[in-house]
Amino acid sequence: METGFKRVVVRRDVMAEAKADAVAQRAQFTRDGVFVVNLVSSPGAGKTALLEATAKHWQGRFRMAVLVGDLETERDAERLAPFTAVAQLTTGGACHLQLSLVQRGLAALDQPDIEFLFIENVGNLVCPAGHDLAEHLRVALLSVTDGDDKPGKYPKIFRSCQALVISKTDLLPYVPFRVDAAIADARMVQPDLDVLTLSSLQGDGIAAWCEFLERRRDACFADSNGLNDPVSA
Numbered sequence: 504m505e506t507g508f509k510r511v512v513v514r515r516d517v518m519a520e521a522k523a524d525a526v527a528q529r530a531q532f533t534r535d536g537v538f539v540v541n542l543v544s545s546p547g548a549g550k551t552a553l554l555e556a557t558a559k560h561w562q563g564r565f566r567m568a569v570l571v572g573d574l575e576t577e578r579d580a581e582r583l584a585p586f587t588a589v590a591q592l593t594t595g596g597a598c599h600l601q602l603s604l605v606q607r608g609l610a611a612l613d614q615p616d617i618e619f620l621f622i623e624n625v626g627n628l629v630c631p632a633g634h635d636l637a638e639h640l641r642v643a644l645l646s647v648t649d650g651d652d653k654p655g656k657y658p659k660i661f662r663s664c665q666a667l668v669i670s671k672t673d674l675l676p677y678v679p680f681r682v683d684a685a686i687a688d689a690r691m692v693q694p695d696l697d698v699l700t701l702s703s704l705q706g707d708g709i710a711a712w713c714e715f716l717e718r719r720r721d722a723c724f725a726d727s728n729g730l731n732d733p734v735s736a
């Protein structure tokens with residue numbers, strides 16, 4: 504029976520161009536010595552607070568910059584500006600960042616010789632998972648107020664990360680959050696996750712977090728000649 508509809512079979516990977524752009528941008532970051540970290544989490548898990556604590560801990564020891572994504576407002580950039588170079592990326596409603604926006608933010612930052620570039624993604628445990636922002640390291644924050652069951656419920660985002668930060672540990676006495684259960688749940692979906700626990704408010708675990716970043720940056724540039732893609736390989 505003629506329905507008036509035609510079936511169209513798409514055999515091309517519609518994301519192929521975006522993936523190729525991300526690989527090329529990552530290679531450029533690597534050649535420039537810029538180690539890029541993409542922070543993802545649910546809204547309010549403590550991404551901006553962690554970046555404030557990171558900048559304060561380093562106290563200018565590394566040249567860092569932040570691109571911070573939100574649907575609306577410049578509030579996070581205003582919080583970070585006293586401590587680091589920062590540019591706000593406002594998505595105007597979109598629930599994740601895209602590489603083209605990151606590239607525009609980078610031009611707006613206009614900072615030479617960045618050693619650590621942090622991208623604070625839009626607070627969302629779903630949409631950022633599928634978007635490669637040319638980062639070397641993707642880190643998921645899970646705050647103890649989010650609940651220890653979230654990795655298994657939102658596996659795609661945790662599977663796409665290389666590290667898990669359990670944040671707001673100062674609140675552990677007040678909430679029913681089992682750290683071991685959260686780590687086990689996350690490692691069910693991503694067995695190779697590095698795990699850190701910290702409190703940006705009180706400072707516990709911040710030094711270990713910064714040392715972890717320094718080691719990952721050193722390893723990235725020791726391993727890489729700028730030709731191999733460390734993330735998609």
Ligand SMILES: Nc1nc2c(ncn2[C@@H]2O[C@H](COP(=O)(O)OP(=O)(O)OP(=O)(O)O)[C@@H](O)[C@H]2O)c(=O)[nH]1
Binds near residue numbers: 546547626627670703
């Ligand atoms: N107790 C406690 N509160 C924290 C900690 N880190 C962040 N917070 C608080 O949690 C709230 C959210 O923190 P943000 O840093 O804005 O979280 P975010 O992930 O950047 O939020 P979005 O950008 O809106 O997704 C703020 O009220 C912070 O003060 C922490 O380590 N301990």
Ligand SMILES: [Mg+2]
Binds near residue numbers: 550551552579623
């Ligand atoms: Mg924030």
